Amino acid sequence: MMRTLTEDQVEVGSLLPDLVIELSPTVIVSTALATMDFTPVHHDVEGARAQGSKDIFLNILTTMGLVERYVTDWAGPEALIRGINVKLGVPAYAGDTLTFTGTVVACEDGEFTVEVCGKVSLGDHASGTVRFALPDH
Amino acid sequence: MSAADGPGFHDLLLALAERQAAVGEVRGVAAADPVNLPMIRHWVAAMGDANPLYTDAEAAADSVHGEIVAPPAMVQVWNMPGVGGRDEQESSPIGDVLGTLDAGGYTGVVATNCEQTYRRYLRLGERLVPATRFTGLSGPKRTALGEGYFVTWNITWYSRDEPVAHMLFRILKFRPREQKTSPGIREPYPLRPAVNGDTAFFWEGVAKGELRIQSCADCGELRHPPGPVCPSCRSANRTHLVAGGEGELYSYVVHHNPPVPGLKAPFVVAVVELPEGVRIVGNVVDCPPEEVGIGMPLRVTYRQMDDELILPMWAPRET
Numbered sequence: 001m002m003r004t005l006t007e008d009q010v011e012v013g014s015l016l017p018d019l020v021i022e023l024s025p026t027v028i029v030s031t032a033l034a035t036m037d038f039t040p041v042h043h044d045v046e047g048a049r050a051q052g053s054k055d056i057f058l059n060i061l062t063t064m065g066l067v068e069r070y071v072t073d074w075a076g077p078e079a080l081i082r083g084i085n086v087k088l089g090v091p092a093y094a095g096d097t098l099t100f101t102g103t104v105v106a107c108e109d110g111e112f113t114v115e116v117c118g119k120v121s122l123g124d125h126a127s128g129t130v131r132f133a134l135p136d137h
Numbered sequence: 138m139s140a141a142d143g144p145g146f147h148d149l150l151l152a153l154a155e156r157q158a159a160v161g162e163v164r165g166v167a168a169a170d171p172v173n174l175p176m177i178r179h180w181v182a183a184m185g186d187a188n189p190l191y192t193d194a195e196a197a198a199d200s201v202h203g204e205i206v207a208p209p210a211m212v213q214v215w216n217m218p219g220v221g222g223r224d225e226q227e228s229s230p231i232g233d234v235l236g237t238l239d240a241g242g243y244t245g246v247v248a249t250n251c252e253q254t255y256r257r258y259l260r261l262g263e264r265l266v267p268a269t270r271f272t273g274l275s276g277p278k279r280t281a282l283g284e285g286y287f288v289t290w291n292i293t294w295y296s297r298d299e300p301v302a303h304m305l306f307r308i309l310k311f312r313p314r315e316q317k318t319s320p321g322i323r324e325p326y327p328l329r330p331a332v333n334g335d336t337a338f339f340w341e342g343v344a345k346g347e348l349r350i351q352s353c354a355d356c357g358e359l360r361h362p363p364g365p366v367c368p369s370c371r372s373a374n375r376t377h378l379v380a381g382g383e384g385e386l387y388s389y390v391v392h393h394n395p396p397v398p399g400l401k402a403p404f405v406v407a408v409v410e411l412p413e414g415v416r417i418v419g420n421v422v423d424c425p426p427e428e429v430g431i432g433m434p435l436r437v438t439y440r441q442m443d444d445e446l447i448l449p450m451w452a453p454r455e456t
Contacts, residue, residue, distance in 0.1 A: 064253065
């Protein structure tokens with residue numbers, strides 16, 4: 001199993017490696033359906049355009065899931081996610097690229113905070129923080 | 138509901154928001170399915186999340202959890218309605234507020250904040266019940282999308298009677314901006330004349346097809362552009378006459394650059410001398426700029442610039 005980081009391996013200022021996700025229509029649609037979100041703008045191109053969107057776009061439940069994955073991909077499977085606080089920005093359209101960057105910004109009483117930003121070509125799609133703890137062993 | 142029916146929309150909305158906030162937490166229906174492996178598998182595959190603790194029983198048994206757990210960010214998924222919604226009548230304190238905003242023209246919606254807190258990881262077999270609380274309304278605020286209200290609510294998910302996760306969700310309900318160019322509707326001309334106490338008579342004349350020139354009510358001297366006081370006798374009494382609408386080109390420039398909103402370069406800006414004795418500035422139209430020349434005879438013409446604005450301009454006149 002992938003290793004989980006220990007507390008002494010993480011310090012304020014530590015950078016997370018970038019995560020780049022190509023937002024193919026398959027990614028947009030499969031994540032929408034896996035999150036049980038059948039709103040047309042997440043799977044129906046014509047429906048999305050009729051509402052003034054350029055194309056189908058990522059749903060919020062997926063954004064939350066990807067932010068969580070971004071942090072556990074780096075911290076390891078046993079990192080205990082305690083909270084995700086996301087400010088939602090521009091839409092992440094099919095055909096765009098979503099790039100996550102992150103920095104450890106705080107460490108208090110065994111709880112770490114990572115500042116995360118997910119950018120697309122239009123700007124910040126999601127920005128916020130993820131709080132997590134690392135196991136003792 | 139309209140502004141004419143007593144209290145304004147804003148006050149009614151605030152009153153409704155206050156009532157809904159006072160309702161407190163409203164329990165929804167339990168998830169259709171308990172936390173289960175197939176839905177988790179589907180979710181992690183779509184997300185590209187390779188964390189084995191969500192799907193691999195052996196790896197999970199050796200982990201801090203001791204068994205398979207659900208991805209925390211998946212908490213909202215368990216109670217999603219699915220295709221076409223679910224039969225059960227969902228009771229929520231949010232619906233009325235959103236419905237009222239829709240009725241008031243705030244039909245646009247965009248989520249702005251999502252904050253989730255996880256008290257613990259969920260295990261297979263747990264069935265979640267959401268409880269919703271309306272917590273905030275603020276606005277109206279001007280935003281890049283249009284004027285809107287921010288609506289905030291909280292959801293707590295319960296497993297039996299234990300709260301396991303919380304979410305704050307905030308959306309912006311906004312009045313979508315008007316479409317810029319619908320067929321049949323003219324775009325407003327971007328340059329508006331300054332209409333004030335000194336110039337209103339001139340623009341009222343233009344609207345009637347009259348070229349009005351201010352005159353002193355005491356000494357009779359004409360003046361253009363109009364002003365409050367006669368430069369000749371200092372009298373503040375004023376009146377106007379209606380010019381014949383003919384003139385001669387006294388001076389001009391051909392404007393090529395920089396671009397001017399609403400006008401297509403090159404265009405001619407001229408000083409026109411009226412036989413009445415004043416000069417007036419205006420565009421020369423219906424004539425290629427290279428054919429414009431000093432002394433050329435002109436006649437006033439009126440151009441409808443948009444649904445409201447008419448501007449006087451000058452066209453070549455046969456001598």
